[in-house]
Amino acid sequence: MDQGGKFLAIASVVIIAVILQVGLIISEDNESPAQTAGCFAEDYFNRDKSMGQYLCKEIIEDEESDVVGDYLHQVAQEAKAMGFKKNYMKTALSHVETRTEMQDENTAIVRIKGERSRYLNPVFGAIATMFFLTESYEVDKTLQVIKENGQWKVCGTPFMLAEL
Secondary structure, eight states, rough: OOHHHHHHHHHHHHHHHHHHHHHHHHHTTTTTTHHHHHHHHHHHTTOOOGGGGGBBBBHHTOOOOOHHHHHHHHHHHHHHHHTTGGGGGOOOEEEEEEEEEEEETTTEEEEEEEEEEEEOHHHHHHHHTTTTOEEEEEEEEEEEEEEETTTTEEOEEOOOOOOO
């Protein structure tokens, strides 16, 4: 009888853990302004073309230019001028903190604070960190986020994209 009680207790704990995990996964899928701004910032500093999926129509539907493509081309040219490949310009964003201020139900201002550092091969990165050879730069930017077709999108003047 004692074995059956232990089994029932363990089984109920496992079932509750699975239900909680599923609930957390489902709740994580709910998009928020801070999540959108954070994902955009990570892609922006990683110099990833997928940053365009987080931009509002106002920015990406500019008929005169491809804002993301032009920015990535400019970054590649800067790297080439310094004698490096374009991957040298990638930086990793860490210690990210976001603060969201809702303007209304479809508009928010998200402040992103964190650090960015040169993206290195993981082995080189570990060695550089061990010997304090890495240099990090503070990120403190504010992004305007709007709800477009039920999804949050970054709009306004995100980082240097607007300066092109």
